[in-house]
Amino acid sequence: MAILRATCDMSRGDTGVVQDQLPEYSLTDGVVMLRPLALKDSHAWLAGEDGEQRRWFEAPRPSQLSDVEQFIADCQESWRTMGSHRHWGIWSRYPDVLVGGVDLRALGNDEVNLSYLVFPGQRRRGFALRAAHLVVEYASTTMSAQTVIIKMLPGNEYSRNLALALGALYVGDEPSDGGAIFHAFKLRLRDTPRQE
Numbered sequence: 001m002a003i004l005r006a007t008c009d010m011s012r013g014d015t016g017v018v019q020d021q022l023p024e025y026s027l028t029d030g031v032v033m034l035r036p037l038a039l040k041d042s043h044a045w046l047a048g049e050d051g052e053q054r055r056w057f058e059a060p061r062p063s064q065l066s067d068v069e070q071f072i073a074d075c076q077e078s079w080r081t082m083g084s085h086r087h088w089g090i091w092s093r094y095p096d097v098l099v100g101g102v103d104l105r106a107l108g109n110d111e112v113n114l115s116y117l118v119f120p121g122q123r124r125r126g127f128a129l130r131a132a133h134l135v136v137e138y139a140s141t142t143m144s145a146q147t148v149i150i151k152m153l154p155g156n157e158y159s160r161n162l163a164l165a166l167g168a169l170y171v172g173d174e175p176s177d178g179g180a181i182f183h184a185f186k187l188r189l190r191d192t193p194r195q196e
């Protein structure tokens with residue numbers, strides 16, 4: 001996910017300094033734990049990539065370990081500077097396993113973009129929805145966001161259903177990063193349904 005489209009700027013040579021886990025940015029609902037990825041998560045992150053992920057994120061090729069290391073370094077740098085990109089790995093708690101990732105990108109005008117992925121074999125267990133609820137709350141309370149935007153390619157039914165489950169509404173189409181069309185959904189945070 002977004003491995004080849006990271007927005008942060010950090011040279012490859014700096015990746016060795018980002019081993020720490022940045023625990024102060026962790027979020028949990030008791031079932032999933034979100035925390036920034038560390039370099040030691042690179043192999044697990046790479047192993048979680050599949051064709052579905054590449055298809056829906058319009059990745060031009062399979063990721064390599066160096067792509068993942070750069071992605072994690074960029075994410076950590078953005079955490080350090082409290083930049084516009086906030087990315088968390090999603091861990092199941094029992095057992096403590098990395099199952100995917102979720103991120104927010106500040107877009108300006110009190111808007112954030114939300115995206116998510118769950119590794120094959122861990123899907124349809126509610127992890128993405130739980131993670132999305134946690135970061136939507138974070139977007140509201142910590143980033144002062146008023147609107148969450150979720151974009152997906154046509155046919156990505158799980159992503160669409162997840163957006164609808166969050167309470168987001170379809171607002172129109174726009175060009176995707178890869179030259180296709182995105183369906184755009186908007187969630188007004190004051191309308192966010194409460195989590196059970």
Ligand SMILES: CC(C)(COP(=O)(O)OP(=O)(O)OC[C@H]1O[C@@H](n2cnc3c(N)ncnc32)[C@H](O)[C@@H]1OP(=O)(O)O)[C@@H](O)C(=O)NCCC(=O)NCCS
Nearest residue numbers: 053056116117118123124125126127128129152158159161
């Ligand atoms: C989209 C994606 C993140 C959803 O992740 P997920 O963890 O499977 O999502 P959830 O489990 O929270 O919800 C998905 C579905 O599982 C169902 N589900 C949740 N818990 C369940 C359970 N315990 N048993 C059975 N089904 C369950 C949900 O009701 C939902 O069903 P629906 O699609 O029929 O409404 C995942 O499919 C994925 O990573 N896809 C590839 C990457 C991608 O497309 N990302 C989005 C780009 S826009």
